[in-house]
Amino acid sequence: MKPENYLLFSFLLLLAAYVIFRRLIRRVYLEKGRLTWLSTSLQLVIFGGVIAFPYLFYPPEWPWFWRVEGYAEPGLRISGMIVIVLGFVVAIGTMIWFGLKRALGFEAKGLVRKGLYRFTRNPQILGGYLLVGGTVLQQPSWYGVGWILLYGWVGHWMIRTEEEHLRSRFGEEYERYCADTPRYLFTLKKTRRQTF
Numbered sequence: 767m768k769p770e771n772y773l774l775f776s777f778l779l780l781l782a783a784y785v786i787f788r789r790l791i792r793r794v795y796l797e798k799g800r801l802t803w804l805s806t807s808l809q810l811v812i813f814g815g816v817i818a819f820p821y822l823f824y825p826p827e828w829p830w831f832w833r834v835e836g837y838a839e840p841g842l843r844i845s846g847m848i849v850i851v852l853g854f855v856v857a858i859g860t861m862i863w864f865g866l867k868r869a870l871g872f873e874a875k876g877l878v879r880k881g882l883y884r885f886t887r888n889p890q891i892l893g894g895y896l897l898v899g900g901t902v903l904q905q906p907s908w909y910g911v912g913w914i915l916l917y918g919w920v921g922h923w924m925i926r927t928e929e930e931h932l933r934s935r936f937g938e939e940y941e942r943y944c945a946d947t948p949r950y951l952f953t954l955k956k957t958r959r960q961t962f
Contacts, residue, residue, distance in 0.1 A: 772909065776916055779819065783812045787923040795931035806870045809924065813894070816920050820901075820913050842903050849900030856882065857893025877936055877943055887929075887947050891921040925949065 786808050794805045801809075860882055861869040868875070869890065882889035898917045902910030929949075932940045 772912065775819075776912060779812075779815055779916065780919060782815070783920040783923055786812050787920070787927045791924075792927050792930065795927065796934075799931075799935065800873065801870065812920060816913075816917050817894075817898075819916060820909060842906065846900040846903030846905075849896050849903060851900075853893045853896030853898075853900055855893070856896060857890050860889040860893065877932070877939060879943060879947070884947065886951050887943070887949050888921075888925050891925060892951060894921065 791801070791805050791809065794802060863881055864878060864883075865873070867873045868878075886892055895914075895917060898914055902914055929944075936943075
């Protein structure tokens, strides 16, 4: 694919993600206090587009998920497979443990601070990042770097919208959770200067 087409389709997908997450989903949260089937379906369409992006627009030799054979060195291929499996366990396992209705935004009975939610406020997005990153390890390219950035940007917009909703719904309890648990996997804490 020509780089200009790649950039154009990336831009269009980012624009659609922005409109869905930062405009439409935000409005649904404000009006209904939870997601609807339509809003959840639109989120899934956006993430489906991000996950399918390399298979629709990248070079024909780009591998399908979970291939051990490929063009990368054997160490990268095997490392990629390990990261992909870990991503599946984190993303799908968390959704099942959390409950599909809650994971898809239909219910919000209270904050969950157990399991992987002790280490990150967004284990499902982190699991998706591992899936994308593992696939890119199996077939390293500049297209793959773009895919990682695309997934990160879209995921961040979704997270920011959810955070606004949770902050308005749970208030101080959510603020304490944010102070104790990083958004992704780690937090760079600001150090306070001591004055003498």
